[in-house]
Structures are given as structure tokens and as C-alpha cells.
Amino acid sequence: MVDWANTVIALAGVFLAIIALLQTRRSNKASAEANELSGQANRFAERALQLQEEEGKVRLLVEPRMMCVIGDGEDQRPRPVVKVVNLSAFPVTIDAIHWKNNRETKGHFYWKNPTIANPFGKLPARLPPRESLTALGNPTSFKSLDDLASITAAIAYTACGEKVEGMTGDWKTEVARMVAEGNAGTRAKES
Secondary structure (H helix, E strand, O other): OHHHHHHHHHHHHHHHHHHHHHHHHHHHHHHHHHHHHHHHHHHHHHHHHHHHHHHOOOOEEEEEEEEOOOOOOOOOOOEEEEEEEEOOOOOEEEEEEEEEEOOOOOOEEEOOOOEEOOOOEOOOEEEOOOOEEEEEOOOOOOOOHHHHHOEEEEEEEEOOOOEEEEOOHHHHHHHHHHHHHHHHHHHHHHO
């Protein structure tokens, strides 16, 4: 009888050990899943912080181009045009637009009185989020083709002290064409 009781107790012990092992295995699996979820939550929190920081930054797109204005009595020579797009999540005030050049002595051209397209009219202009303004110069905004060819970027300055540069392939292509035509015209006059 004692042997029988010991056998039952031993079997009960083995059975309880197997149940404890299964519970431990389930518990380990659940803690691994919880750790994975915690890691994902941390990554989401980091990304949310990064997005929040980016949302607070001034983001502008500055695109210089050359454009011809056609109309009654308009000077149809190409003129400089700069489009400034506010990609920020908040309004940004544009105080000035300058031209950056590749000359060591004078690194910037100040653009004194560009015409700012409606609804702004002039600078400074408060630019709502996802809106743009267009600054339009006249054909004599630059004194010479050399000045025009030295331009490496248009720069938009904000009221909060940010400075954003931009350049486009369209600008480079049109200026190269104008310089080539100007040089061909000079050679024709000389001969």
C-alpha cells in the first residue's frame, strides 16, 4: 500500500512538474511578446518625438527661375522669378529674398524691390502653411550677364532669422542660354 501511495505521489509530482513547465513556457512566450510590443512602442514614441520636432522647424522651398512676361507693352526679355513655398505646419514671414553668388568679394546680391505676386504685394509677407509667394524682378535686375551667371542660389530670409537657399535646373539652363546668346551677340558686334 505504501508503494502504491508513493507511486501515486510520484506521478502527481511528475504531472505537476509538467504543468509547471508548460506554465513557465507560456509565461516566457508572453514576456517575449510583451518585450517586443514594448520595443515597438518605444520606436513609435521616438518617431512621434522626431515628427513633433520636425513640425516645429521652418521648412521652405526656394525655386529661382527665369521667365518672360508677355503682354501689351511688356519688356519680353527674361526676368528673374523666385517662388517660395512654405512647407512648415505654421505661418512663416518672409522678410527678404537675396541672390547668392560665387564671387569672393561680394557673396550676395540684395534684391531691392522685387514685385511680390498677390495677395502679398510686398515684403515682408506672412506666408500661411502650404502656400507660396512669387517674387518677380525686371530684366535689368542684374547689371550684367556676368552678374547673372555668378548666381548660385536664391535665398529667402524669415522674420525668425532662418535662411533657406534654393536653386533649380531651369535657372541654370536659362542663364546658360542667355550667356551663350550674349557671347554670340558680342562676337557678332566685334566682327
